Each structure stands twice: as structure tokens, then as C-alpha cells.
Amino acid sequence: MDEKLSMAKKPESESFVTEITPRSQDFSRWYLDVVRRAELADYSPVKGCMVIRPYGYAIWELIQQALDRRLKATGHVNAYFPLFIPESLLTKEAKHVEGFAPQVAYVTHGGGEELEERLIIRPTSEAIFGTMYAKWIQSWRDLPLLLNQWANVVRWEKVTRPFLRTTEFLWQEGHTAHETEAEAEEETLKILELYKEMVETELAMPVITGRKSESEKFAGALRTYSIEALMGDGRALQAGTSHNLGQNFAKAFDITFQARDKSVQHVWGTSWGVSTRLVGGVIMTHGDDSGLVLPPNVAPYQVVVVPIPRGNWQETVLPKAREIQQQLVAGGVRVMLDDRDAYTPGWKFAEWELRGVPLRLEIGPKDIEKSTVLVARRDTREKQAVPMDGLVASISALLEQIQRTLFDRAVQFRDDRTQRVSDYEEFKNFMDGRPGFVIAPWCGSAACEAQIKTDTQATIRNMPMTAATLPGRCVRCDQPAQAEAWFAKAY
Numbered sequence: 001m002d003e004k005l006s007m008a009k010k011p012e013s014e015s016f017v018t019e020i021t022p023r024s025q026d027f028s029r030w031y032l033d034v035v036r037r038a039e040l041a042d043y044s045p046v047k048g049c050m051v052i053r054p055y056g057y058a059i060w061e062l063i064q065q066a067l068d069r070r071l072k073a074t075g076h077v078n079a080y081f082p083l084f085i086p087e088s089l090l091t092k093e094a095k096h097v098e099g100f101a102p103q104v105a106y107v108t109h110g111g112g113e114e115l116e117e118r119l120i121i122r123p124t125s126e127a128i129f130g131t132m133y134a135k136w137i138q139s140w141r142d143l144p145l146l147l148n149q150w151a152n153v154v155r156w157e158k159v160t161r162p163f164l165r166t167t168e169f170l171w172q173e174g175h176t177a178h179e180t181e182a183e184a185e186e187e188t189l190k191i192l193e194l195y196k197e198m199v200e201t202e203l204a205m206p207v208i209t210g211r212k213s214e215s216e217k218f219a220g221a222l223r224t225y226s227i228e229a230l231m232g233d234g235r236a237l238q239a240g241t242s243h244n245l246g247q248n249f250a251k252a253f254d255i256t257f258q259a260r261d262k263s264v265q266h267v268w269g270t271s272w273g274v275s276t277r278l279v280g281g282v283i284m285t286h287g288d289d290s291g292l293v294l295p296p297n298v299a300p301y302q303v304v305v306v307p308i309p310r311g312n313w314q315e316t317v318l319p320k321a322r323e324i325q326q327q328l329v330a331g332g333v334r335v336m337l338d339d340r341d342a343y344t345p346g347w348k349f350a351e352w353e354l355r356g357v358p359l360r361l362e363i364g365p366k367d368i369e370k371s372t373v374l375v376a377r378r379d380t381r382e383k384q385a386v387p388m389d390g391l392v393a394s395i396s397a398l399l400e401q402i403q404r405t406l407f408d409r410a411v412q413f414r415d416d417r418t419q420r421v422s423d424y425e426e427f428k429n430f431m432d433g434r435p436g437f438v439i440a441p442w443c444g445s446a447a448c449e450a451q452i453k454t455d456t457q458a459t460i461r462n463m464p465m466t467a468a469t470l471p472g473r474c475v476r477c478d479q480p481a482q483a484e485a486w487f488a489k490a491y
């Protein structure tokens with residue numbers, strides 16, 4: 001058996017695997033139970049930081065690969081910038097430092113001596129990219145510059161939850177520089193669409209795209225756009241952001257170039273990122289009372305093969321199970337053969353269900369006689385006998401079906417929990433009851449937005465670029481509306 005991502009220790013009893021708080025009873029407890037029991041992450045000796053365990057990290061790697069492919073296909077290249085940023089660099093862009101200062105961790109000593117200038121541990125890297133871009137960019141011929149980095153960042157957090165909000169987390173951050181404002185805006189929206197396509201295709205997690213309000217935009221950006229998903233408890237998750245930085249950072253860091261008309265101009269910038277938060281999104285979008293439900297595209301194991309130990313199974317069933325494993329692996333399927341004899345099949349079924357493996361293949365002497373395997377789907381719990389002949393094709397088709405089913409189910413859930421309202425009482429009742437997205441007209445005032453948050457805990461998640469209807473009057477103050485906004489309680 002492949003031990004790499006498997007359990008390190010033998011559990012105390014077979015009932016141990018069912019120790020998950022039901023989702024309907026306490027969603028937040030359920031989430032933490034799943035993270036721990038599926039061995040996705042664990043708490044670390046440093047408060048607010050998590051250890052991502054192999055099974056959780058394998059999910060992140062699959063997300064990473066899926067995104068990295070897409071970024072490279074659209075002309076972006078990877079680089080790596082330092083973890084430390086001199087404090088003076090962060091303070092160059094006023095709004096930026098104001099936004100991030102409360103969350104910054106400082107290094108004051110190194111090599112046993114107090115540093116002349118404190119270093120900050122990057123909360124994001126606009127400052128250091130900006131500094132280097134000022135050196136590297138001279139002419140319009142150097143543009144666009146389309147860099148991305150995969151890295152860790154640190155933002156000091158008071159309240160943390162594995163994957164959703166931790167003091168240190170992993171992400172990618174893209175930083176681009178362009179000749180014109182229009183090109184920067186085009187890049188910002190291109191990435192937003194790329195995120196949406198990646199998250200919906202690979203994570204089976206439907207998202208809405210739109211622009212953030214002024215109060216929710218990135219510190220130092222001209223405009224921020226986001227993708228927002230609805231989790232199983234009706235709360236929204238910001239799953240990725242893309243910022244048009246305008247010339248703010250170019251002016252702060254003096255990133256200039258000689259334009260085609262020989263004039264000297266500041267570049268137009270963008271930055272954008274998604275993080276390990278997406279793993280939390282997958283858990284909360286698809287999971288159920290039995291634990292994790294993974295979309296096949298990001299499942300470390302898409303199939304688990306469980307041999308049924310009857311008679312001299314090690315001479316009969318096991319070789320056949322190995323043969324099936326090899327066939328599937330050759331067909332590009334990620335497979336775990338659970339041949340541990342210290343556990344019963346029943347225990348293994350519960351264990352791999354909890355860990356969200358999309359398909360379970362059971363094989364015993366009777367199946368071999370009939371030349372079939374018993375296949376159980378994690379998403380619908382349907383079981384069917386599948387002929388061994390043409391197994392790779394059947395399994396691949398089933399995995400595609402599961403991927404689609406999970407997405408459709410999540411879309412259905414979101415639609416059921418989305419309501420268009422124009423009356424404030426109705427708005428408040430909806431947020432008190434079964435929360436979800438409320439689409440409502442908004443006047444554009446920050447005071448009104450803040451009041452809505454105080455009254456209902458809901459914030460503007462974003463404002464779609466193409467509103468379905470013309471906005472009427474603000475849901476709260478009755479002034480003429482400027483935009484149609486999607487509100488929700490959010491993570």
C-alpha cells in the first residue's frame with residue numbers, strides 16, 4: 001500500500017472514524033472535525049499557524065498545478081522574491097501601509113544584533129515587486145511584465161481557523177505592469193475570469209464575479225474585483241481577488257518607462273491572488289455529515305480499491321486488486337490500494353468516506369467470478385457492479401460525472417439560497433433565517449453599507465459587472481441606487 005498520504009497511527013477503535021459532529025448540528029465544529037480527522041491540517045506550536053498535513057497538501061498541490069498551468073498558458077512566468085521587506089518600502093504607498101500595518105510582523109534582530117532598519121515579513125509583495133520593477137522597466141518594450149510567485153505570507157490574525165484564516169498561509173500573487181490603463185484593466189478582469197473558470201472546473205465550486213465596494217477594496221488599489229462562493233452554512237467565502245492598482249504603486253515606487261511617443265510615463269499595475277483558503281472552500285462547499293467529499297479533479301486519490309478478505313484472499317483477490325490498480329494508474333487515475341490487513345473492510349469504507357475519496361472499488365472472490373467490481377460513489381452513495389472489461393473507461397466516465405454532479409449540486413444550493421430583495425425588513429429577515437446571498441440595490445454610500453453590516457452582519461460581497469436588472473432605490477435608505485450588490489455574511 002502507498003503509505004505516503006495514509007494514516008500515521010492506528011486509531012484506538014473502529015468507531016473512531018465516525019467521530020464527526022453532524023454538519024447540521026454545528027457547522028463550525030463539523031469543519032474543524034473534518035480538518036482534523038481527514039488529516040488535512042493540524043494546529044502548530046505557534047498560535048494561529050497550521051501544519052498542512054500530506055493529505056491536505058496534496059489537495060493544495062493539485063489546485064496549484066491547475067492554476068499554474070493556466071497562468072503559464074496566458075503568458076505569465078514564475079519568480080521568487082524575498083520573505084523580508086525593509087520597513088521603509090512598505091511605507092512608500094500611504095494607503096497600503098495604513099491597510100496592512102496592524103497585521104504586520106517585524107524582525108528586529110538578526111545574527112545576535114539589533115537591525116538598523118526593521119524588516120517586515122511580507123503580508124503581500126507589492127512593495128518589493130514595485131522596487132524591482134523600477135529597476136527592470138525602462139521602455140515600453142519591457143512591457144507588459146507578467147510575473148507570478150508562489151509563496152507564503154504572514155498577516156497577524158486574532159481569530160484563526162485552519163485554511164480559512166491563519167497567520168501564515170500559502171498563496172500565489174501575480175504582479176503585472178502595463179503601458180496603459182486599459183491594458184491593466186483588461187489583465188485584472190482576465191485573471192478574474194481565469195480564477196472563476198479554474199475554481200468552477202477543478203473545485204466544482206460555483207462563484208460570482210464582481211467589483212468590491214470602496215470599503216472592501218485592497219489597500220492601495222484603484223479597483224478590486226473578487227470571486228465569491230457560498231458555503232454549506234450559507235456564508236460567503238471570498239475565494240480570490242484581482243486588483244487594478246492604477247498608477248498608485250508606480251508613483252510610490254517610481255516605476256517609469258519611455259513610451260512609444262518618447263514621453264516618460266508611469267506604468268499601470270495589477271496584482272491578484274488565491275490562497276490555501278481554497279482548500280477550506282472545497283471542504284465547506286461539498287462536505288457532508290460523513291466528512292469530506294472531494295471533487296475528483298482535486299482528490300489526492302480519486303479511487304480507493306478495497307480487497308475483500310475471504311479465504312486465501314492474498315493469493316486470489318489481492319493480485320487482481322493490484323492488477324486493477326495498475327490498469328487505472330496507467331489510465332491516469334490517482335489510486336490508493338488499501339491492502340492493510342489490520343483493518344476490516346467496513347472500517348476502511350468509513351475511513352475513505354470520511355476522507356472524501358470520490359470512488360470506492362470493492363473486489364472479492366464473487367466479483368472475480370463474475371468479472372466485475374462493486375463501485376460505490378461518495379457523492380450519491382450509489383453502488384453498482386461494473387465489468388472489469390473496459391474498467392478504465394467506465395471509471396473515468398464516473399469521475400467526470402461526479403465532478404459535474406458536485407458542481408450542479410453546489411449551483412442548486414446557491415440558487416436556493418439567493419434572493420433578490422428591495423425591502424429592508426425582508427433583507428433582515430432573510431439574514432436572520434437561512435442565510436445566503438441577498439441581491440439588493442445600494443446607493444453607494446459607505447455609511448449605508450456600514451449600517452447594513454451593523455444591522456444584519458452582512459457585507460457587500462461584490463457587485464456584478466452585468467447586473468440583471470437596473471437598480472431602483474437603495475434597500476436601506478431609499479435613495480437612488482448606484483449598483484446592484486450581492487450581500488452575505490462572510491468568512
Ligand SMILES: [Zn+2]
Pocket residue numbers: 442443444445448449474475476477478479
Ligand atoms: Zn443607501
